[in-house]
Amino acid sequence: MNPGDRVRVDRADRTYDGVVLPSSTDDHLVVKLEGGYNVGVNRADADVTVLEEDVYEIDGTSADESESTVEFDDDLPTIALISTGGTIASTVDYRTGAVTAQFDAEDVLRAVPDLAGRANYRGRVVANILSENMEPPIWQDLAEAVHEEIEAGADGVVVMHGTDTMQYSASVLSFMLDTPVPIVFTGSQRSADRPSSDNVMNAVCAVEAAKSDCAEVLVCMHASESDDACALHRGTRVRKNHTSRRDAFETIGAEPLGEVDYDTEVVSFRRDYRERGAADLAIEPDLESDVELLKFTPGMDPAFFDVVEGSEGLVLEGTGLGHVHTDLVPRIEELIENGTTVVMTSQCLEGRVCDRVYDTGRDLLDAGVIEAGDTLPGTAKGKLMWALANADDVEEAMRTSLAGELQDRSVPWE
Amino acid sequence: MNPGDRVRVDRADRTYDGVVLPSSTDDHLVVKLEGGYNVGVNRADADVTVLEEDVYEIDGTSADESESTVEFDDDLPTIALISTGGTIASTVDYRTGAVTAQFDAEDVLRAVPDLAGRANYRGRVVANILSENMEPPIWQDLAEAVHEEIEAGADGVVVMHGTDTMQYSASVLSFMLDTPVPIVFTGSQRSADRPSSDNVMNAVCAVEAAKSDCAEVLVCMHASESDDACALHRGTRVRKNHTSRRDAFETIGAEPLGEVDYDTEVVSFRRDYRERGAADLAIEPDLESDVELLKFTPGMDPAFFDVVEGSEGLVLEGTGLGHVHTDLVPRIEELIENGTTVVMTSQCLEGRVCDRVYDTGRDLLDAGVIEAGDTLPGTAKGKLMWALANADDVEEAMRTSLAGELQDRSVPWE
Structure with missing residues (x-):
């Protein structure tokens, strides 16, 4: 066989x-x-x-570059396609078999012929995992690979990623990298073999976004249930908000940053963004992986806090403006006294944490809890991993918008 | 003093x-x-x-019923107002001082004069807590109080509740009670002393909803940022989705069940509901409180699963269609073998869990994980507490819509 x-x-x-x-x-x-x-x-x-036997022709586990028939076109930008696995990558894997190796321009075009003529491509496999298995060391490999590709001259990067944890990866890379070119995550909610597959349109739009002027970490996925446009979400503000729809991804607390029209190929932006070339390429790939996230719900066992005893960081998903049961406050104070950095976010998703309004919140602030404003809980976890490893002042870093993760500066009710 | x-x-x-x-x-x-x-x-x-001294007149800790000047009007329905605390209740408390005792019709009307002429009122205090301190024993007290009021002839019940955990309380009461009359939760995002307070309109609309034909557990809160209508959300499908806005509450996966027009006082419904009198009054107040909720995020410490070892129930908030890191699957299998009921929900909020699509999901099903469909994670936690204490077949109960908590019956992508 x-x-x-x-x-x-x-x-x-x-x-x-x-x-x-x-x-x-x-x-x-x-x-x-x-x-x-x-x-x-x-x-x-x-x-x-x-x-x-041999129902499909498989090229083998490494691409044979000598047979490449795709010529480099000086007039086109070069886009690095980095694969981490997931439904979208399985398209490419399926036809090229190159799941454990580099894949080249020819493999890419064979898999998604609609990409032809848009760019010169460099293919690269960082991982081939189910995205629920994403972990901090793979984020580090991915950041290093993106950095190398940009350093080697890529005019933009497309990261193919499973949709389950794409938001976590896009947000943590937003902190790890300063980029002068677009870094665009895309994926697929439906496999290539389904008539409703979104893989071709998402890949095409992601390449167009990677050629655009927006030098940020973006997520590019279907903007609606129809096939007319992909939304461009800022990597730190995006959330997979539907289990199965092709337009599962949403920007929280704002409109998406921009859009790619699939027909006209026009990439447009609604809000300010960091422009191509504005930042110098830089990487700070260290992550403190000893950071946990706990969601508070009524009746929660305080013993979960024993698990985080001695941890470097803890992100809490509190209720409302950022609350937990008041019996937990002394336990949290103790954690902080013992060196754990504790950050408060809200399970509300919309709006911002404000612990100055009610008693419980003030007690949490007195205990040393850091408010994450409107930073999304998952983004706050990745940011705290990054800040603990790289920031001189972690508290200051968590209160400062480093990559668009803090956007709502309004005081509640004003 | x-x-x-x-x-x-x-x-x-x-x-x-x-x-x-x-x-x-x-x-x-x-x-x-x-x-x-x-x-x-x-x-x-x-x-x-x-x-x-004596800036405000406080009536003392128990209402003096002999002085009541509010007459019972035979032409009006009787509404029980039950207080559990929170910003809305603090209005009443403030003027009556009756925070630790029954409060009577006069207290209610003094606090919110706009309620006059709409109903005969019976006031009752079950708790005076910050809603982040809500716990299963208080849910039981609350269900018992609601049951007693309906048994004593109330034509509808309004529960005044802090907004932080209102969704958890409304959903768990949906399972604990069969009700022939409306049970309407309401609260306030802004205190009575603020010009933008929502307490009067929410209280008035909740009373109108409690007089309506919909014999379900509802949440009644501002429908938009303006003061024209309150939305009526089914208690099992509602979520506080904004930290501070008055229209913070949303029905997930559908439009709200209905609406109360503040001007015309018309209560209208968009979808089917259980009608007044359709169910006989019944209570099953037992809850198995040894149930936890864990949200999976990349890099999660498997030691959290040690805490739930021996627990009766665990609700997981997985990624996408209902996934966790595959390394956790054997740990979950072990929990199930040792008697813990494990239920899968999705952190996506919209859409339904479906663990038949991908490998990790199938492995979770093989391990004995129960899919909660589109039941919201917090609702699933309360339902599992209730089912473990009351259902003959917990798995069957979790797969069955008992109070509108399961609504999306579509197979993904069909």
Whole structure:
């Protein structure tokens, strides 16, 4: 059995038919199902029968650059395409098989022919993970890869990423990198094999955004249920707000920063942004990974605070303006006295934390809790990881907008 | 110093001026500040000077019913007003001082004169807490009080509640009670002393909703930033989505169930609801309080799962369609094997959990995780507390819509 064969996989609980993809380990088989999704199968648990050989041509695990027929066009910008896995990357993987190696311009164009003529491409694989498995060390690898590509002359970067944790990755990279060119995250809510797939339009719009004037970390995904435009969300203000819709991503507390019209290919912006070339390229890739996020809900077991004892950082998702049960306040004060930096955000999502209004909030401020304003909870976690490793004054950093994460400066009710 | 006196409170860190309110303990002083908020002051930590005596007339800690001048009107329905505390209740408390006792119709009308002529009122205080301190035992007291009032003939119930945890209380009461009359939660985002206070309009609209035909647990709060209407949200589908706006509450995944026009007093409904009298009054007040909610974010410490070892229930707020890091799956499987009921919800808020699409989801289902569909995470926590104490088949209960908490029955992408 080889990559490209159509097989039947029998496991104790179910049976799949699909095409074998190249896999980085011998223990596991990766099978692309007819619905378009990839499943990982532990060989020890499964009987595999080849139904048909070589149904798909797979190029092998490394691209053969000598055969490349895509010529470099001096008139076009160069865009680096960096893959971390997820549904959108599985399109490329499927046809090129290059899931464990560099993939080249030819692989990219074979996978998404609509990208042709828009840019010169450099392909690069940083990881091939389900995005729920994203972790701080991979963020560091990703930031380093983006930095290298820009240093090597990329005019823009497109990061292909699973949608589940895209917002966390886009926001933490916003703190790790100063960039003179666009860094555009995109993904796919529907696999390439589905008629409703969003992968081609999202990839095309992301490349157009990466060629634009906006040198920020952006998320580029469907703006609505129709196929007319992608929204460009600032990486620190975006949230996956729907489990399955193609327009799942929303900018919280504002309109999206901009939009890419799929027909006209015009990239337009509604608000101020950092322009191409305004910042010098820089990377501060260190992250303090000993940072947790806890969401407060009524009846919460205070023992969760034992787990964070001795941690470097804790982001709380409080109620309303930033509250927790008052019985927890002494426990939080103790954490802070023992060196944990504690940051308050709100589970409301919209509006900003303000702990000066009510008693509980004032007690939390007295205990040393830092208000994160309207920073989103997930963004605050990544920012705190970054600030603890890089900022001279962590409290000052958390109160300052470093990458557009703090936007609502209004005092409540005024 | 007595309730009603204007005082200055000096603490090590700050000084307040305000009016002393009756307090249920001698150790603490409750002071209403000029901004309208109440602060609790530990007497041991503060110097208190009386600035002026008897600035406000306070009725004492129990209403003197013999002096009541409000006559019962046979032509009007009877509405029970139950107070649990919060900004809206502090209006009533402020003028009546009846924070630790029953308050009567006269107190209610003195506090909100606009309520006159709309109903006969019965007042009742279940708690006087900051809503971030809401806990399962108070939910039980509240459900019992609502049940008693309806049993005693109330044609509708209005629950005055702090906004921070109103959604949690409204949803859990939806499971604890079968009701033949409306149970309407309302609160206030701005104190009565502020020109922009929403307390009068919210109270009036809540009373109108409590007189309506919709025998469900509802949340009644400002529908927009203007003062024209309150939205009626189903208690299991509502979320405080803004920290400070008066229209902070939103129905997730649908339009609000209905609306109360403040000018015309017309209560209208957009969707089907349970009609007045359709259900017999019943209460199942038991709650299994040993239920936790954990939100998954990248880099999460698996040690949080040690805390829930041996717990009766765990609600997970996963990413996307309902995922967590695959390294956590065996840990979750172990919990389930040891008797913990584990329920999956999504941090996306919109859309429904579907763990049949991707590998991680299928592994979670194999481990025994129960999908909560589009049940909101906070609602799922209260429902699981209720189901573990009352349902014969907890899994079946979690998959069934008992109080409108499950509404999106669509299969993703179809």
